Amino acid sequence: MDKFPFQIVGFDLDGTLLDSHGDLAHAVNHALALEGRAAIPAAEVRDLIGGGAKPMLEKALNVTGGAVPEARFDELHRALLAFYEEHIAVETRLFPGGEAMLDGLAARGVKVAVVTNKIERFAVKIFKELGLTDRFVTVIGGDTLGRDRAKPKPDLLHLMLERAGAGRAAYVGDTTYDTGAAAAAGLPCVAVSFGFNDLPSAQLGAAAVIDHFDELIPVLERL
Known part of the structure; x- marks a missing residue:
C-alpha cells in the first residue's frame, strides 16, 4: 500500500465530526x-x-x-x-461512518486533531462522554488562544500543527469558518455536505466535498 499522503488530519467538531x-x-x-x-x-x-x-x-x-x-x-x-x-452529549453522536473513518486513519498512522470554535472545555467534555478522547492528539477550542484568534483566522490550525508535530496536514470542516482558516493556514480542506453548511457545500471553497465519511480517506489519497 502506498504511503498515506497526510500524517495529520484536523477536524472541525459541530457539523463535521459530530451531529450536535x-x-x-x-x-x-x-x-x-x-x-x-x-x-x-x-x-x-x-x-x-x-x-x-x-x-x-x-x-x-x-x-x-x-x-x-x-x-x-x-x-x-x-x-x-x-x-x-x-446536557452536552444527550443526542450528540458521530456522523454516520465516523467511527470507521477514524479507525481507518488510525490504521494508517495518521494523527487526528480537533480544531473547533466551541469552547475548549466543552469539546473536551463531549469527547470524554462519548468515549472518543483517546482518538485525538489534541483538542483545540475557539477560546484556547483567545476569541480574537478563532477561525476563520489561521491561528488555531497553526497551533494544531505545532502540537501534532511534523507531517503534511489536511483539515475537514463544514463552513466558511473552516475553509477560510484552512486557506489562511495553507492547508487543503475537505468539506462535508452533511454538516451545518453556511453556504452550499460546493461554494465553500474546499479542495473537495464529501457526502459521507466513507469517502474521506479515498479523497485524501487523491489530494
Missing part, C-alpha cells in the same frame, strides 16, 4: 424561553450554527423577535452555555 444540533437546539431554546420567545425547531437550529455560541444566539434572537440589549444578551448567553454544559 439536537443538544445545541435545546440550549438555544432554553435561552429563548428565558426571554419569553418561541422555541425554534431543532431542524431549523442547524441553519444557525457556526462560529460559536454567541453568533448562534444572535441569529436565534433575530428570527424570534429581534436583538436584546447587550447586558441581557450576556445573561442569555451565560444561561445557554450553562444549560449546554449540563
Whole structure:
C-alpha cells in the first residue's frame, strides 16, 4: 500500500465530526424561553450554527423577535452555555461512518486533531462522554488562544500543527469558518455536505466535498 499522503488530519467538531444540533437546539431554546420567545425547531437550529455560541444566539434572537440589549444578551448567553454544559452529549453522536473513518486513519498512522470554535472545555467534555478522547492528539477550542484568534483566522490550525508535530496536514470542516482558516493556514480542506453548511457545500471553497465519511480517506489519497 502506498504511503498515506497526510500524517495529520484536523477536524472541525459541530457539523463535521459530530451531529450536535439536537443538544445545541435545546440550549438555544432554553435561552429563548428565558426571554419569553418561541422555541425554534431543532431542524431549523442547524441553519444557525457556526462560529460559536454567541453568533448562534444572535441569529436565534433575530428570527424570534429581534436583538436584546447587550447586558441581557450576556445573561442569555451565560444561561445557554450553562444549560449546554449540563446536557452536552444527550443526542450528540458521530456522523454516520465516523467511527470507521477514524479507525481507518488510525490504521494508517495518521494523527487526528480537533480544531473547533466551541469552547475548549466543552469539546473536551463531549469527547470524554462519548468515549472518543483517546482518538485525538489534541483538542483545540475557539477560546484556547483567545476569541480574537478563532477561525476563520489561521491561528488555531497553526497551533494544531505545532502540537501534532511534523507531517503534511489536511483539515475537514463544514463552513466558511473552516475553509477560510484552512486557506489562511495553507492547508487543503475537505468539506462535508452533511454538516451545518453556511453556504452550499460546493461554494465553500474546499479542495473537495464529501457526502459521507466513507469517502474521506479515498479523497485524501487523491489530494
